[in-house]
Every structure is written in structure tokens, then in C-alpha cells.
Amino acid sequence: MTVTKQATVGFIGLGVMGKSMAKNILQAGYNLNVFTRTEAKADELIQLGAVWKDTVADLAADSDVILTIVGYPSDVEEVYFGENGILNNAQPNSFVIDMTTSKPALAVQIYEQAKAKHIYALDAPVSGGDIGARNGKLAIMVGGELQAFDAVLPLFEVMGENIVLQGEAGAGQHTKMCNQIAIATGMIGVCEAITYAQKAGLNPERVLETITTGAAGSWSLSNLAPRMIAGDDQPGFYVKHFIKDMTIALESADEMGLMTPGLELSLSLYKQLAENGYENNGTQALIKLFSK
Structure with missing residues (x-):
């Protein structure tokens, strides 16, 4: 069971990242439905x-694989229920694959309802921002069954390289929450350093030129610090969506009894x-709070 290029892929959500991801799928030779x-x-x-496709329902009915990357858990x-x-x-x-950064419990709920309908479900949030999305170099963090993962891996490889x-x-x-927690405190450090x-x-x-190659090196330092210096606030990833992600991470950490002062x-x-x-x-744009 493998998703080949004869498959029709449905893509819902064409924001900063979704549009580039969908474009890469189309240019790789897949049939693409969009909404x-x-x-x-x-x-x-x-x-x-x-x-x-005029509606979510129309797209779902006419696609072999349905990818979603929308804004919030709501x-x-x-789009799913x-x-x-x-x-x-x-x-x-x-196959249904939610690539939105969302609540782990919601991913489980989608999986269980999909399984009852003989549909394969994966949660697969991504990291890498607008640059990674454009270049097909996203990190893709996947939850679900191995059989489904193996089947859609060729499609994932169109969008990312660390899958x-x-x-x-x-x-x-949950893995994306780890990613966002690590970024959250790191962004403060990047702003303070600049x-x-x-x-x-x-x-x-x-x-x-010096500190990106040493122990301080990070994706944020290499890719976002130059934007900070140039005064470029254009969104590779929206502030409002990062707030959403950190809120989910903080709620999940609280449920597990974890202390996350950097995240807070x-x-x-x-x-x-x-x-x-x-x-x-x-x-x-966080640097604006530091450079007043």
C-alpha cells in the first residue's frame, strides 16, 4: 500500500506555509484538489x-489523501467533524493527515473516528517556516500507525526531508510541542543577543557570522536574526499562531505536572x-520589545 502519483491529493488551508506545500505536491506530479x-x-x-473544490465535503469525497493545515484547533x-x-x-x-499544530487529544479523537470509518489518519505537524515550506525541507513529526506512515511517506518526502x-x-x-517549547525560550535569547x-x-x-557557527547556533539565529536586523517583520510564522502553539504546549505541560518557566x-x-x-x-517581531 503506497500512495503513488496517480493518487489525487486534497489540500485544505493555503496560508503562508500551506500554499508552498501544496505547490510542491502539484509540481511533483500529483493530482491536486484545493479548498x-x-x-x-x-x-x-x-x-x-x-x-x-467548493466545499470541504466535495474535496474529501474526491481525494485519496486529504491534507489539512489550518489555523487553530477549532x-x-x-473541517474534520x-x-x-x-x-x-x-x-x-x-488517508487524512492533519498538519496543523493542534492539540494531541484532538489528534487522537480524529484517529479514533477515522478508524471507525476505515479511514487512515495521521497527525503530522511541521517545522521550518515559510523557507522550509518553499524549499520542501520541512521537519515533519508524525503520529499514527506504521502502515499508514509508510504508505504516504513518498508524499511527505515532497514537502520535507526530516520525517x-x-x-x-x-x-x-506532542513532538511539535517539544519543538515549540525549545523555540520559545530560544527566541528570547536571539532577541537579547542582537x-x-x-x-x-x-x-x-x-x-x-561568528556566533551562528558556534555553540549558540540555531535555526532561529541563522534564519530569523537577519530579519530582525533588517527590520523585516513579514510572517514566516505568525505571532498569533505561535501564541496558540505555546498555549497548547503550556496546557499539555500543566496536565503532565511539568514546570516550564521559559515557556511561560x-x-x-x-x-x-x-x-x-x-x-x-x-x-x-519580538525584538521590538527589546529594542525600544
Whole structure:
């Protein structure tokens, strides 16, 4: 059982990352159905050969694999459940893959309801931002059954290059929480380091040339610090979505009785940033709180 390029892939959610992911799938030779709330976001893909579907139900009924990457857990619930949702309209033996960063418990719920309908379900959130999505180099963290994972692996390989089955349903989402927790505190450090360099009268670009190659190196330092220095706040990943992710992570940590002071601090700073009007900017806009 393998998803070949004769399969029809349905893609729901064409935001900053989703559009690039869908474009890579289309250009790899798969048949592509698309749906998103704002139809204009699909124009480029339609011109390249994607087929627009008027509803989630229509897309689900006419696709062998259905991928979703929407905003919030409430959006996931909306597209998966109910009379017009994916699970009530997808064909038996099809695959549903939620790539939204969402609640682990919701991933388990989707898996259980899908299994009852003989549909294969995986949770597969991603990391790598707009750059990783464009270049097909995302990290993809997967939860679900090995059989389903092996079947869709060729499709995952179109979108990413670090693709790991982490465990049963929900494990992909738990892994993404680990990812976001690590990023959360790291972003504070990146902002402080850049601001320190500027206040000390150093050339921050030159500082980056040195510290990105040493023990301080990180994806955020290499990819987001240059945007901070350039004053580029365009979203590779929205502040509002990072707040959503950190909130889910904090709730999950609390349920497990874990102490996460770094996560709590980062969440409080990003909430402050959003209150200042930057919720639709990229996460690198955090430096504005440090450089006043």
C-alpha cells in the first residue's frame, strides 16, 4: 500500500506555509484538489493545474489523501467533524493527515473516528517556516500507525526531508510541542543577543557570522536574526499562531505536572507583542520589545 502519483491529493488551508506545500505536491506530479476559505489564495495553484473544490465535503469525497493545515484547533474541528466535514465524506481506505499544530487529544479523537470509518489518519505537524515550506525541507513529526506512515511517506518526502514517525496517534503533536517549547525560550535569547550587539556598538551582521557557527547556533539565529536586523517583520510564522502553539504546549505541560518557566515567559512576552498590534507579523517581531 503506497500512495503513488496517480493518487489525487486534497489540500485544505493555503496560508503562508500551506500554499508552498501544496505547490510542491502539484509540481511533483500529483493530482491536486484545493479548498481554502479565501478562494483568491488558490488562484496561483489553479493556474498551475490544481482543481478548486467548493466545499470541504466535495474535496474529501474526491481525494485519496486529504491534507489539512489550518489555523487553530477549532478550525481543525470544523473541517474534520460534522455532516459536511472530512470524516463524514472521505472514502474508505483514504488517508487524512492533519498538519496543523493542534492539540494531541484532538489528534487522537480524529484517529479514533477515522478508524471507525476505515479511514487512515495521521497527525503530522511541521517545522521550518515559510523557507522550509518553499524549499520542501520541512521537519515533519508524525503520529499514527506504521502502515499508514509508510504508505504516504513518498508524499511527505515532497514537502520535507526530516520525517519521523514518533509514535501512536497524538505523538506528532506532542513532538511539535517539544519543538515549540525549545523555540520559545530560544527566541528570547536571539532577541537579547542582537540587541546586546547593537547596544555595544558592534556590527550585528558580523556578530552573526561568528556566533551562528558556534555553540549558540540555531535555526532561529541563522534564519530569523537577519530579519530582525533588517527590520523585516513579514510572517514566516505568525505571532498569533505561535501564541496558540505555546498555549497548547503550556496546557499539555500543566496536565503532565511539568514546570516550564521559559515557556511561560515567552508566552507572556508574545502576548504583550500581540497587544501592541503585531499579532499578524512574524515571530521575529519580538525584538521590538527589546529594542525600544
